[in-house]
Each structure stands twice: as structure tokens, then as C-alpha cells.
Amino acid sequence: xxxxxxxxxxxxxxxxxxxxxxxxxxxxxxxxxxxxxxxxxxxxxxxxxxxxxxxxxxxxxxxxxxxxxxxxxxxxxxxxxxxxxxxxxxxxxxxxxxxxxxxxxxxxxxxxxxxxxxxxxxxxxxxxxxxxxxxxxxxxxxxxxxxxxxxxxxxxxxxxxxxxxxxxxxxxxxxxxxxxxxxxxxxxxxxxxxxxxxxxxxxxxxxxxxxxxxxxxxxxxxxxxxxxxxxxxxxxxxxxxxxxxxxx
Amino acid sequence: xxxxxxxxxxxxxxxxxxxxxxxxxxxxxxxxxxxxxxxxxxxxxxxxxxxxxxxxxxxxxxxxxxxxxxxxxxxxxxxxxxxxxxxxxxxxxxxxxxxxxxxxxxxxxxxxxxxxxxxxxxxxxxxxxxxxxxxxxxxxxxxxxxxxxxxxxxxxxxxxxxxxxxxxxxxxxxxxxxxxxxxxxxxxxxxxxxxxxxxxxxxxxxxxxxxxxxxxxxxxxxxxxxxxxxxxxxxxxxxxxxxxxxxxxxxxxxxx
Numbered sequence: 001x002x003x004x005x006x007x008x009x010x011x012x013x014x015x016x017x018x019x020x021x022x023x024x025x026x027x028x029x030x031x032x033x034x035x036x037x038x039x040x041x042x043x044x045x046x047x048x049x050x051x052x053x054x055x056x057x058x059x060x061x062x063x064x065x066x067x068x069x070x071x072x073x074x075x076x077x078x079x080x081x082x083x084x085x086x087x088x089x090x091x092x093x094x095x096x097x098x099x100x101x102x103x104x105x106x107x108x109x110x111x112x113x114x115x116x117x118x119x120x121x122x123x124x125x126x127x128x129x130x131x132x133x134x135x136x137x138x139x140x141x142x143x144x145x146x147x148x149x150x151x152x153x154x155x156x157x158x159x160x161x162x163x164x165x166x167x168x169x170x171x172x173x174x175x176x177x178x179x180x181x182x183x184x185x186x187x188x189x190x191x192x193x194x195x196x197x198x199x200x201x202x203x204x205x206x207x208x209x210x211x212x213x214x215x216x217x218x219x220x221x222x223x224x225x226x227x228x229x230x231x232x233x234x235x236x237x238x239x240x241x242x243x244x245x246x247x248x
Numbered sequence: 249x250x251x252x253x254x255x256x257x258x259x260x261x262x263x264x265x266x267x268x269x270x271x272x273x274x275x276x277x278x279x280x281x282x283x284x285x286x287x288x289x290x291x292x293x294x295x296x297x298x299x300x301x302x303x304x305x306x307x308x309x310x311x312x313x314x315x316x317x318x319x320x321x322x323x324x325x326x327x328x329x330x331x332x333x334x335x336x337x338x339x340x341x342x343x344x345x346x347x348x349x350x351x352x353x354x355x356x357x358x359x360x361x362x363x364x365x366x367x368x369x370x371x372x373x374x375x376x377x378x379x380x381x382x383x384x385x386x387x388x389x390x391x392x393x394x395x396x397x398x399x400x401x402x403x404x405x406x407x408x409x410x411x412x413x414x415x416x417x418x419x420x421x422x423x424x425x426x427x428x429x430x431x432x433x434x435x436x437x438x439x440x441x442x443x444x445x446x447x448x449x450x451x452x453x454x455x456x457x458x459x460x461x462x463x464x465x466x467x468x469x470x471x472x473x474x475x476x477x478x479x480x481x482x483x484x485x486x487x488x489x490x491x492x493x494x495x496x497x498x499x500x501x502x503x504x
Contacts, residue, residue, distance in 0.1 A: 102485075109489040116490070165468060172464040173457055185451045185464060186490040189444060192468030193475040193486040200479065214482025217375040217429065225380030229472040232388040233395070233465040 065177045066126030067246035069117050071133065072171065072184060074245025075164050076114030078132035082140050082160060083107035086153045095150045096211040099201055103157070106194050113187045120180050126247070133245040136163060154202045158195060163238050165191035170239035188234070196228030203227045337504045338405065341456040345396045346408045347502040348450070348463070351443050352393035354411035354419060358439060359386035361423055362432050374429045378480065385436070385473050392466050399459055414501040415442075430481065437477040442495050444470035449496035467491070 083103055086092060092100070118128035132140075143156050168188035175181040203224060204210045210220060338346050359382050366374045366382075397407040419439065426432050447467035454460045471491060479485040 105484075106486070109486070112489040169461075169464045169468065172451060173461045178452060182448075182452050185448055185467065186492075188464065189448070189468040189471035189491040190486060190489060192472050196472040196475045197479065197485050200476065213484070214480065217378065217480055218373065220375055220377035220480075222376035222380045225377035225382075225476070226384035228476040229384070229388070229469055232391040232469060233462075234468040235465075 063124060063126065064242060065175055065180055066121050066124045068171050068175060068184075068242040069121035069124065069180060070126060070129035070247055071240060071242055071245035072164075072168065072187075073114050073117040073121060073129040074131060074133040075136060075160075075167060075240065076110045076117060077130060078136050078140060079110040079160050079164065080107055080114065081132065082144075082156065083110070085144060086147070086156070089147060089153065091149060092153065095205075096208045098211045098213055099150070099205075102197060102201070106157075109190060109194075113190075116183050116187070120177075120183050124177060124180065129245060129247055131245075133240060135244055136160065136240065151202060151205055154198050154205070158198045158202070161191050161194045161198060163240055164188075165195060165234060166236045166239040169234050170236040171242065174242060192234055199227050199230070200224060338502065339504060341454050341459045342400060342403055342405060343499045343502055343504060344450045344454060344463075345399045345459055346405075347412070347497060347499050348446065348466075349393050349396035349400065349408035350410060350412040350502055351446060351497060352389045352396065353409065354416055355389040355439050355443065356386055356393065357411050358419055358423060358435070359383075359389065362426075362436075365426070365432075371426065371432060372428045374432070378429045378433065381473075381476060381480075382432075382436070385440075388469060388473070392469075395462050395466070399456075399462065408502070412497060412501050415497065433477050433481050437474055437481065440470050440474040440477065442497060444474060444491060445493050445496040448491050449493040452493075 083106060087100070087103055087107070118130075122128055139159065140156065143152075143159075147153055147156065165188050168184045168191065171184045172181055172188065175184060201211060203221075210216060210224075362371070362382050363379075363386070365371050366379060393408075401407055419435070422435050422438075426435055444467055447463045447470065450463050451460065451467065454463060475485040478487065
């Protein structure tokens, strides 16, 4: 095929101009949205989203799906080590058996999640992540020395479980690999259940005789019926960035 | 290629197609992250209140337009992938949305029947915590139904206000046998588990990003309901390390 190189060049320049115009217009629209919505949005939420886009090169350096799975594994690894450490604290010896059993089983479930996430990461061609999420670990490291009572432990566990559940809800829509999405989705609800029970435990720690299976239902305070699920939609505001725990 | 040379260039059609494909890839690669940013903005706006959700759903339309020319394998999926059959019947994501709304309506109706039966003292003494549970779960399911109906109406479809007819008879029959709060809790646990399984199943096939986010934000809440019901019933509250899809209702529950 014979082409006029000049004509082809002009076509390419025109194409690039069109693309640039489209991107510029969209940037301006998004900036307008930032300005208009700043007061109503969660702190910096849109700004972060837009800045992340503008900071993202057109071609990512490696698979975002692998990074997401490694980050998920890192969150699970941290949860396992944190529950392990918490269960070894002297004052935890006195918590109701149900609470101790729950924490031990929850730790085991997190270990299963970590294995599933790493299996997915390796299936996608990445390496298994056996370390903790570095940012969440800072939170845990700062908190661990301050834990003085079971309620403190429950608070920390809720923080970790919330971070995990919200991260996976966000990941569900972000993952391109459908099987990876299914794995993450099958875990997010379980973490949410951990939050529910931890919330209930926190509310009932002052009345340990109610923390049994089954509980004396007639004696449960009315708020116990809703303390486990404060929101009708699980939020994502505490979701961890998808690359936070990725292997660098 | 030099700007100074304006002679004819020998190039095969295949090479030109390849170069054009490369250009298209560059274009698409820059659009997908943009679409993600817009979708994230939409998600941030869709908070717990129905008003905010509706605002988010409206914004999704704009986001979908932005990404409609994007690679369909990328994260953000255009609304156009949610299809409507040639006869105008629902299919694809919209049918799943309709199924979800109908399941939520079934839960609302069942919980309302439970509240009515409690008020009429037909279930013996129902603990205050269980009453709170029923009231809260019913409200949640109402908000979930509204979310699905917002997706349907934003696509020009009619709201689904009826319960899932495929299993309503079965649930009604089971409710008629309920004599106390434990029986009610067992029935509710079944409903919550079916809803959660249906959402998890749907997450594997839903294409539209907004519908996907909606399902992902609701599925865990249904499992939270189930955890508290298990606790009240004396079952281990988080029995499975991974949520299951067993018992999921198929989209065919809702007439196409």
C-alpha cells in the first residue's frame, strides 16, 4: 500500500490533538467537580482519586491484580500475627471462652485467606507475599504496647478487620481477573462478620455471662440486635491502597 | 518520521493496522485509569443515605459515557454492557438487579410480617434485641432494594416492588410454621444466607461497575446479619472461612 507520508503524519498529529483535547477537557471537568464537591466529599477522597489518576503512567509497571492480591495477603499476614500476639497477652487469659475461641478461629481463617490470596497471586504470575502490610503494621506496632485490657484488643482487631473488609470491597470492583475477584469477594463478607461479632463482644464485655453460645437472648440489651452492623452498605473509606502491601 | 520529508512512504496495510492498533492501545490505556478515577468519585459519593446513592447513580451515567469507548476487559465497565433483550425484557446485569431487588423485597415483607406477629403476640416473648435486629435488618433491606431500583430506573427500567415469586410461597409457608423467636431467627438466617450467596454469585458475572460495587457493598452486610442470627441461635457465628454461593437464586427467578 502506498501512502503520502505527510498526510499520514498529519492524520497522526490530528489524532494526538483530539486525544489531548479530550483528556484536557476531562481534566478540567474533574477539577470543576473537585471544586464543587470538596465540601461534601470525604476528606481528600476525590482529590486522591484524581491525583492518583494524573500520577498514574499510561502503562503500569506491573499487573495491578498481582499487587492487589499481594496487598490482600499482607493484610492477612498482619492479622494472623496480631491475633497471635494479642492472644498471648496476660489479661486475655480472663476473657470469656467464646471470645478466646472466636479469636483463635478468626486467626486461622485469616491464615486461610492469606493462602488463598497468595495462591491467586502466584497463579497470576506474581510472587507470594509472606510479609505484613507495612502501613498497617505501623498502626499495630504503635498500638500493641498500649493494650491494657480486652476492650483494647477488640478495638485493634476491629481496626484491622475493617481495613481488610473495606479493602476487599474496593478490590472487588478493581480487579480485572474474574477468578481473583471471586476469591476476594468470598473473603470480604467473612471479615465483615468478624467485625460484627467483635462489635457485639465489645458491647457485651461488661456482662461476660451474655457472651456464651447461645446467649440468654431475653437478657440481651436491645441495642445488641443492631450493634453488629452499623451500616447498610459496607463502606470503602478505610480501604488500603491496592499496591500498599505489594512486593516492591 | 521526519516532518521535513514529504515523499510517499511504502507501508503494508498490516503495518499500518498494527501502528493504528498501537495508537488505539495508548488511547485506551489512558482512558481506563481516567474511568477508574471517575468511578471512584462516584463510589465516594454513594454513601449510606439513599439521597447520596441516587446522586452517585446519576453521576455513573456520566462516568459510563466517559469509559464507553474503553477496553471492555478493563476495570470500568460501560453501562451499555448491561443489556436489554430485543423484546424489551431484562437480561444481563439488569436482570440480576431486578432479582436482587425482588429478594430484598421478600426480606422486607418477611421481616414486616415478623414485626406484625410480634406486635400481635403470636410469637411468644420476642427478646428486645431480636426486635431491634428485625427492625434494623428490614431497614437495611429497604435501602438495598432502593439501591437496585435506582440502577434499574437509571437504565430506564421500572422499579421492582414485588418479592421474588419463585421462593415467596416457600418462605410464606415456612413463616406460617414459626412459633417463637428462635424459629423466626432460623427463617431469617436462611433468607440472609440466600441473599448473600446470590450477591456473591452475581459478583462473578456482573459487568457493570456500579452494579458490581453495589453487590460488593451489600453482600457483606447480609453476612453480618447472618452472623448475629447465628450467635443468637447458639451457632458459631462465622462458620466458614470463605463465603459460599450454595443456595444462590438464579436470575431466572425474575421473569426476563
